[in-house]
Amino acid sequence: MSEPKPKKMVSRSVAIALGIICIILGVSLVGTFAYFVPVMNDQNNKINSLNSQLANVQVDYAGFARLEKSEVLTDNVTVTGQTNGLYELIDSFDPLWSGYLLVNLTSTSFSSSIEIGWNLRGYWFGQEKTITGQNAIAVFAVANTPSSSTTLMFIRFLGSAYNIRNETATVTVTYYY
Numbered sequence: 001m002s003e004p005k006p007k008k009m010v011s012r013s014v015a016i017a018l019g020i021i022c023i024i025l026g027v028s029l030v031g032t033f034a035y036f037v038p039v040m041n042d043q044n045n046k047i048n049s050l051n052s053q054l055a056n057v058q059v060d061y062a063g064f065a066r067l068e069k070s071e072v073l074t075d076n077v078t079v080t081g082q083t084n085g086l087y088e089l090i091d092s093f094d095p096l097w098s099g100y101l102l103v104n105l106t107s108t109s110f111s112s113s114i115e116i117g118w119n120l121r122g123y124w125f126g127q128e129k130t131i132t133g134q135n136a137i138a139v140f141a142v143a144n145t146p147s148s149s150t151t152l153m154f155i156r157f158l159g160s161a162y163n164i165r166n167e168t169a170t171v172t173v174t175y176y177y
Helices: 011-065
Strands: 070-081 085-092 099-107 111-120 123-130 135-142 152-162 167-176
Touching: 070 152, 085 123, 099 111, 111 135, 111 167
Parallel strands: none
Antiparallel strands: 070 167, 085 152, 099 135, 099 167, 111 123, 111 152
């Protein structure tokens, strides 16, 4: 008995055509990866950069919300004045953010006065605090205003409320925002 010949499923030309198509698809796939991998890496780098910037902004605003940022406006300024003398510690200050001023005062007098004033839309406001003790602290609230109206602030050392001549004081003013 003779064995039957196996039947051809596809012709040889169809097999060659399918092979060529597979090679073309494989090369296209490699080309697509070669093109899009650098593009995806570039996009990932942009996303990472934006995430980093966002994290920095969130940290900054969280610090503002808790009044953790500060700027020293005067650092250990020594003033000598007569009774109820006037000494301008800061003659112009425009706060960028609402917050408070912390005034540290070391004085040869038992009682001294600090005055803060500001101009808001043409109206002058002021606040004076008498600081009791030779090493004392005073706190003043600071409000920020819209950029259309500049807030000009001043801080003055008024001197002793008592008749102490040639009072000497060392003042540090820190702005917390």
